Amino acid sequence: MFDRRIAEVAAAVSARLDAALAPMPGEIGAAMRHACGGGKRLRAFLVCEGAALHGVESAPALDAAAAIEAMHAYSLVHDDLPAMDDDDLRRGLPTVHVKWDEATAVLVGDALQSLAFDLVAHMALPAERVVTLTAGLARAAGGRGMVQGQALDIAAETAAVPLTLAEITELQAKKTGALIEWSAQAGPVMAGAETGAMGAYARALGLAFQIADDILDVEGDEAQTGKRLRKDGEAGKATFVSLLGLDGARKEAARLVETACEALSGHGAEADCLRQAARFVISRQS
């Protein structure tokens, strides 16, 4: 059920992104389209499934899903820059600064962030809800959200002492957790409903996702993941695996999946797809 649903969402959100990106001119436009291609579309899935769970129509849900995928794509383009993680491979393709150049990669990320807010601002919803989504997205992405997480991650590379478990948990809650939480809460916000359960679900799922990422970095296959692996170990960075061991990390991820599912206890079978998504994030091979 989950497989089919995320494939449907991925196709729909890619079409929505294609439409939003089509008018973007020049090489920047081409590079924006390159940056937004592929990916699991997990964030889009969370938006669309959370929206469906709360009875929201698919048109505004797809706008919000496209917005968060544009924001996510911007963060990847900038993270891959030589001055940041210096990655040449992403989603199985050359990164933007490799295929084009650094200036283009900076501008593409900048324009994709603007596009995310553009998409949210044009959603067919009561204006109050659009403003709530905009404010939440700005906080999640900004200097106390995703950007702070990325800055903490870069600082950790040159820190004299490896990060503690609490510090890594905090870092990841900002770096990847903030956008995941926005995604899961977008549905209830669009519906004018309570966001507490979806927020708790997303916080547990986001952390489980990151632990699975650290496990994949050790055990995964570059051809399957479409990105460079084994960089954290080489850099001597603390990860959930280095701190908990492989087995401990697996157990913690499984525990978080249970926490995520428990957060949905107020919903019946209609939330099963979200429960499956939580199990998927720790079993995925890419």
Added chain:
Amino acid sequence: MFDRRIAEVAAAVSARLDAALAPMPGEIGAAMRHACGGGKRLRAFLVCEGAALHGVESAPALDAAAAIEAMHAYSLVHDDLPAMDDDDLRRGLPTVHVKWDEATAVLVGDALQSLAFDLVAHMALPAERVVTLTAGLARAAGGRGMVQGQALDIAAETAAVPLTLAEITELQAKKTGALIEWSAQAGPVMAGAETGAMGAYARALGLAFQIADDILDVEGDEAQTGKRLRKDGEAGKATFVSLLGLDGARKEAARLVETACEALSGHGAEADCLRQAARFVISRQS
């Protein structure tokens, strides 16, 4: 009158930015504060003066003014990067990538763009108007606005044929004009009023501003402008001065100032400060 008013606005918007930036943690926070310091605050002035002209309260006007200055500051930090214009001096101080490093400069720009949308989303205004301001800001900043202008500017550096006057006019309308136009229209948007006159004023003022910038690049003093000059001539780039000559450029800027003032013909003495601002942009020494 204009001198006093822009100084008042500069002080007020700097205080508003300080308050918004105070919670930003770590080195990124420090670098964000550095990037938002100084400057003429022309965009903030246009917001606040346009707001006053349309009877808008000062609190939301200052939020919008702080937002556009954060957006402008982000664009300067990224434009100054080694992969872009490679500038080491801005507003008389070392640029962010010189004082910190490139990764910090990328992240500071990213976080300042988010902050701009954060500030707009928290304005005390009817939600419909907040959404209009958000949508306009996203368009002005994005891949068909400021980012496109910057991309065209970079492409011009390596183009086989220098740009024509029409091409430079188009480039500048995007690169600097789009944010200036948003600034001038923010007042009427906040008031729910017509934006046509302020839009026409801003388009003429923005282009006059850029022509004056090209004149300053030839005639200006680095100590007074606080940034590197004579780079365009060295790079062999077409500018308004190279295409029109110094005298022709001065005449065109003066003509545009008249156009800007005529756009305000529906207003009386209460718009004199905006008329003075138009004259200021072509007489400034920095």
